[in-house]
Amino acid sequence: MIDYQSILNNIYQEVIQEKDKGEIATYIPELANIDKNTFGIHLQLISGDSFSVGDSEKKFSIQSISKVLSLALAISKVGTNIWNRLDVEPSGNPFNHLSLLELEKGIPRNPFINSGAIVIADILVSLLDSPKIDFLAFIREISGDSGIDYNYKVADSEKKTGFNNYAAANLLKSFNNLENDVDVVLDFYFHQCSIEMTCSQLTKAFYLLANKGKCLANNKILTKSQAKRINAIMLTCGFYDEAGEFAFEVGLPGKSGVGGGIVALLPNEFIISVWAPGLNERGNSKLGMQALEQFTTQTNQSIF
Ligand code: DON
Numbered sequence: 001m002i003d004y005q006s007i008l009n010n011i012y013q014e015v016i017q018e019k020d021k022g023e024i025a026t027y028i029p030e031l032a033n034i035d036k037n038t039f040g041i042h043l044q045l046i047s048g049d050s051f052s053v054g055d056s057e058k059k060f061s062i063q064s065i066s067k068v069l070s071l072a073l074a075i076s077k078v079g080t081n082i083w084n085r086l087d088v089e090p091s092g093n094p095f096n097h098l099s100l101l102e103l104e105k106g107i108p109r110n111p112f113i114n115s116g117a118i119v120i121a122d123i124l125v126s127l128l129d130s131p132k133i134d135f136l137a138f139i140r141e142i143s144g145d146s147g148i149d150y151n152y153k154v155a156d157s158e159k160k161t162g163f164n165n166y167a168a169a170n171l172l173k174s175f176n177n178l179e180n181d182v183d184v185v186l187d188f189y190f191h192q193c194s195i196e197m198t199c200s201q202l203t204k205a206f207y208l209l210a211n212k213g214k215c216l217a218n219n220k221i222l223t224k225s226q227a228k229r230i231n232a233i234m235l236t237c238g239f240y241d242e243a244g245e246f247a248f249e250v251g252l253p254g255k256s257g258v259g260g261g262i263v264a265l266l267p268n269e270f271i272i273s274v275w276a277p278g279l280n281e282r283g284n285s286k287l288g289m290q291a292l293e294q295f296t297t298q299t300n301q302s303i304f
Helices: 004-015 063-084 099-103 114-127 131-143 152-161 163-174 182-194 199-205 224-237 240-249 286-299
Strands: 040-045 050-054 254-256 261-266 270-275
Touching (some): 004 040, 040 199, 063 131, 063 224, 063 254, 063 261, 099 163, 114 131, 114 182, 131 199, 199 261, 224 240, 240 286, 270 286
Antiparallel strands (some): 254 261
16 A cells, blocks of 8 residues: 555655745736745545645646646547647647747647647637536536636736737637637637636546546546547647656656646546646746656656
């Protein structure tokens, strides 16, 4: 038996002493005031037990982590047809990079860079009766938690400053890879990114991906193959131009967000979520990556 609680406690003690905690994302003004010293981990085993340490019950902005959940909803509704509009290749570029999108004629490299997530948002806007209400309902359903919500101030803050995303959406539109109005799609996209969750809520939302497509309440949301493919994209693209480093250091499929959260999972075993808001130069949580490297090393559990 692995003593998960003492491993989490040890990681917490070690990591909070780090002097260089990375930098808070300030390009979304509403995110700039977060305390760099917050740090939490939650571990949810598929068998049911869970363990936590630090600020695991504090809500934070999940940002790009939401791209996995929007992809899951789009795939559950549309299936493989979504791949006509975007690819599944790592981009090797930052999450907001634009020139590759132009070179590759409006087909985003993958659903986790911003342009790819905007295409998924467009698919959901076309598909759902009330996109914002329905997407939130989906997340509440898979996590079994009705307390999850948008942060409207964060969404508004990004709407006012998200010029790069407007550029990406306009480029997509110019290549006929956006069905709906730029403003409508981005309104949905900024809201999905603004969702706030705790580490423990995140592990519950991602349970279905470690559990062959079945969520916590045992409802089948995705097929086994769909869950496998989403995990594959997380492994190869979940950390943008640092995806190789995350696979190398941690060895799990995972996804980061500029709010400082990371979720990672070992299929059939566990889901782990870390929140440490200071980011490294690639926009991924600095201490979060460090903590997860320690976790898979000390528990000897990874996909490799
Ligand atoms: O679109 C953006 O720039 C943000 N709403 C999300 C970016 C993000 O979280 C990148 N991940 N590390």
